Amino acid sequence: MAKIALYGATGTIGARVLREALGRGHRVTAVVRDPARxxxxxxxxxxxxxxxxxxxxxxxxxxxxxxxxxxxxxxxDPAVLVTAVKSLIGGICTLAPAASRPRLITVGGSGSLRAPDGSPLWQAPGVPEAMRTVMHAHADALDFLLTVPLEEVRWTCLSPPAQIEPGERTGTYRLALDDLVVDGAGRSRISAEDYAVALLDEIDRDAHAGRRFTVGA
Ligand SMILES: NC(=O)c1ccc[n+]([C@@H]2O[C@H](COP(=O)([O-])OP(=O)(O)OC[C@H]3O[C@@H](n4cnc5c(N)ncnc54)[C@H](OP(=O)(O)O)[C@@H]3O)[C@@H](O)[C@H]2O)c1
Known part of the structure; x- marks a missing residue:
C-alpha cells in the first residue's frame, strides 16, 4: 500500500488514476483547487x-x-504545465531528509514522441495549432524534469499515446520509451482506464525513474 497525493483528480485522466489507485488499496489524497468539485x-x-x-x-x-x-x-495557458512541474519539484525538494521525499509521476504529452516516420508527433500534418502549443508545453516540462537529479526527486513522466479517452479497462497495454506506440492498423491510442493501469503499475514497480515512457493499446 502506497500513500499517494494526486493532483488533477477531477480531470478525465486523474479520475481514472484515482479509481485505479483506490482499487489497488492505495491510500490516496486528492489535492484539488475546489474540494466541492x-x-x-x-x-x-x-x-x-x-x-x-x-x-x-x-x-x-x-x-x-x-x-x-x-x-x-x-x-x-499551456505554460501552466511548466510552472506546475517546477513548483512540484521545488516543493518536494524542501522536504528533508532527501531519502524521505516522495516520488513524482507526471502525466505528460505525446507531442515529443517519435512517430513511425521518426519525426516528433507534433510535426504530423493536421495537428491543430492549439494542441501543438500544449504538446510543446509538455515537452518543456519534460526538458525541465530531465535536469532534476534522481537524488533530489525520483521522478517519472508517462506520456499518453496520440489518443486517450474514457473507455474499457482491459488491464493490458504495450510500453515504449520515446517512440509512439502504434497498433497494426496505424492507430496510437489507449483508454484512460488502461492508461491508469499503466501509471499504477509504475507506482507499484518503480521501473522508469528519471525518464519518460509511454503506453498504447
Ligand atoms: N495525447 C496526449 O498527449 C494527451 C491526451 C490527453 C491528455 N493529455 C494530458 O494529460 C493531462 C490530463 O488531461 P485530462 O484530459 O485529464 O485533463 P482535464 O480533464 O482537463 O483535467 C485537468 C485537471 O487539471 C486540474 N488543474 C488544472 N489547472 C490546475 C491548477 N492550476 N492547479 C491544480 N489543478 C489544476 C483540473 O482541476 P480543476 O477541477 O480544479 O479544474 C483538472 O483536475 C493534461 O496535461 C493533458 O495535456 C495528453
Missing part, C-alpha cells in the same frame, strides 16, 4: 491545495510515498 470517492481523502505554489506542494507531499500530477491546462 471533487467526485465523492469513498476511501479517498480530499484536501485543498495549489499545485502552482511550492509551499502548498510541500505541505501536500509531506509523508506521502508518491505525488502524481494529472493536471492539464484546459482552455487556459
Amino acid at each position: 471533487c467526485p465523492d470517492r469513498p476511501g479517498a481523502a480530499v484536501v485543498r491545495g495549489d499545485v502552482l505554489d511550492p509551499v502548498s506542494v510541500a505541505g501536500a507531499a509531506a509523508g506521502q510515498d508518491v505525488v502524481v500530477s494529472a493536471i492539464g491546462p484546459g482552455t487556459g
Whole structure:
C-alpha cells in the first residue's frame, strides 16, 4: 500500500488514476483547487491545495510515498504545465531528509514522441495549432524534469499515446520509451482506464525513474 497525493483528480485522466489507485488499496489524497468539485470517492481523502505554489506542494507531499500530477491546462495557458512541474519539484525538494521525499509521476504529452516516420508527433500534418502549443508545453516540462537529479526527486513522466479517452479497462497495454506506440492498423491510442493501469503499475514497480515512457493499446 502506497500513500499517494494526486493532483488533477477531477480531470478525465486523474479520475481514472484515482479509481485505479483506490482499487489497488492505495491510500490516496486528492489535492484539488475546489474540494466541492471533487467526485465523492469513498476511501479517498480530499484536501485543498495549489499545485502552482511550492509551499502548498510541500505541505501536500509531506509523508506521502508518491505525488502524481494529472493536471492539464484546459482552455487556459499551456505554460501552466511548466510552472506546475517546477513548483512540484521545488516543493518536494524542501522536504528533508532527501531519502524521505516522495516520488513524482507526471502525466505528460505525446507531442515529443517519435512517430513511425521518426519525426516528433507534433510535426504530423493536421495537428491543430492549439494542441501543438500544449504538446510543446509538455515537452518543456519534460526538458525541465530531465535536469532534476534522481537524488533530489525520483521522478517519472508517462506520456499518453496520440489518443486517450474514457473507455474499457482491459488491464493490458504495450510500453515504449520515446517512440509512439502504434497498433497494426496505424492507430496510437489507449483508454484512460488502461492508461491508469499503466501509471499504477509504475507506482507499484518503480521501473522508469528519471525518464519518460509511454503506453498504447
Ligand atoms: N495525447 C496526449 O498527449 C494527451 C491526451 C490527453 C491528455 N493529455 C494530458 O494529460 C493531462 C490530463 O488531461 P485530462 O484530459 O485529464 O485533463 P482535464 O480533464 O482537463 O483535467 C485537468 C485537471 O487539471 C486540474 N488543474 C488544472 N489547472 C490546475 C491548477 N492550476 N492547479 C491544480 N489543478 C489544476 C483540473 O482541476 P480543476 O477541477 O480544479 O479544474 C483538472 O483536475 C493534461 O496535461 C493533458 O495535456 C495528453
